[in-house]
Amino acid sequence: MARLPRFIIPGQPQHVILRGNNRTAVFSEEADYRFYLNKLRLACKKHGCDIHAYVLIDNMVKGESYWAQ
Template identity: 65%
Template sequence: MARLPRFVIPDQPQHIIQRGNNRDIIFVRDEDYVFYIKKLKLACDKHRCQIHTYVLMTNHVYLLMTPCTEPV
């Protein structure tokens, strides 16, 4: 079954949790964290999102972000 479209309200903060598959480790080395942060910044610039804060754990990520526009 297909996933339903996400409910997005522009300019309203959202709490996002991203976990590794089967809660496996996703960050092994320090370079993995740096790579993720760089890619996150590029994605936010592309999709006009603002990250207020983030927490990167070894097997999951917490983001508090605000989308600035309606999704395409």
């Protein structure tokens, strides 16, 4: 079943979690981390969100983001 669209309140933080399938590794090399961060930066610029904190673990990404007003 598909998830419902995310309910976003401008100016309120969103806790974001991304995990690999069955908690398998999302990143395997240093270049994977750099690639992800570059894509994240471009997506935030395009969609008007700010990332205030994040952690990249081999099988998970967690972050706090704020959407523009």
